[in-house]
Amino acid sequence: MVTQERILLYIQNIPPAPTVVKQTLDYVRIGDLTKAAKCAEEDPALRLYLRTLVNRPIYGFRNEISDLPQIFSILGISTAQQILYNYLLTLLAPKEWALFHLSSQAFYDLQASLSRKWAKILTHLNLLNPETESAITLLPASIIVCDALFGECKNEVEQLRSVKALDYNTILFRLSKRSLFDMCTEIAQKWELSPAIARIVHASSGLDQNIDPKDRILAQWMHLLLFYELSQSTYVGAGLNEFIEFQIEFVQDIYESFMQVVEYDETNG
Secondary structure (H helix, E strand, O other), rough: OOOOHHHHHHHHHHOOOOOOHHHHHHHOOOOOOHHHHHHHOOOOOHHHHHHHHOOOOOHHOOOOOOOOOHHHHHHHHHHHHHHHHHHHHHHHOOOOOOOOOOHHHHHHHHHHHHHHHHHHHHHHOOOOHHHHHHHHHHOOOHHHHHHHHHHHEEEEHHHHHHHHOOOOHHHHHHOOOHHHHHHHHHHHOOOOHHHHHHHHHEEEEEEEEOOOHHHHHHHHHHHHHHHHOOHHHHHHOOHHHHEEEEOOHOOOOHHHHHHHHHHHHHOOO
């Protein structure tokens, strides 16, 4: 079962952000997308990731885009920063998922769908900026952490869940006094992400007390977005729909507004 020692070892083994990615992010943050694209060209894995991700159907480009300066120009500052954070998560993601029935492509699609819908939500809330937009990128880290920590003992965990019907987040907290969202915060610190990003993602668990009003709004929409996405058939089949508990009271006052935004998004692509 998961132990404190295993959690500490996992945190120690989280790779730091590669130098090229950090430099590319620095250029994006100051708005120099030309230098960001030139810097990204130096990393073959990053270059391939950017070309693969932006040409997924979720982004809706009719023709394949392979030129990095064009990719950065189309994405803009906020989305480029967000995708670079997504890339960091792929470095943490397993080559083969142990607990969840996910493929690399399904995980890419989850990242892309969360990112696109989150940008529309922030536009609806009039809260769109590079920092708030990038907050969504850290959320899938909770899925990666869950798979890594529980994958090797999934039979024991499934037995426990069948008896007590506990979600993975609750099990982890009872065993270690750390939640999946605590782990995301530690990943954010290791990658030198903005504390605001980590704070919003942590609050999206729906369990935090005494939240700043603005953070609470963002956390509510993020919590509901996560469960909306994980209710899709691909992710239900992967076993992702039960990895944390849905806090209905936390989001009930925004549910109708959320569905209007999401239904508009689905209808208009």
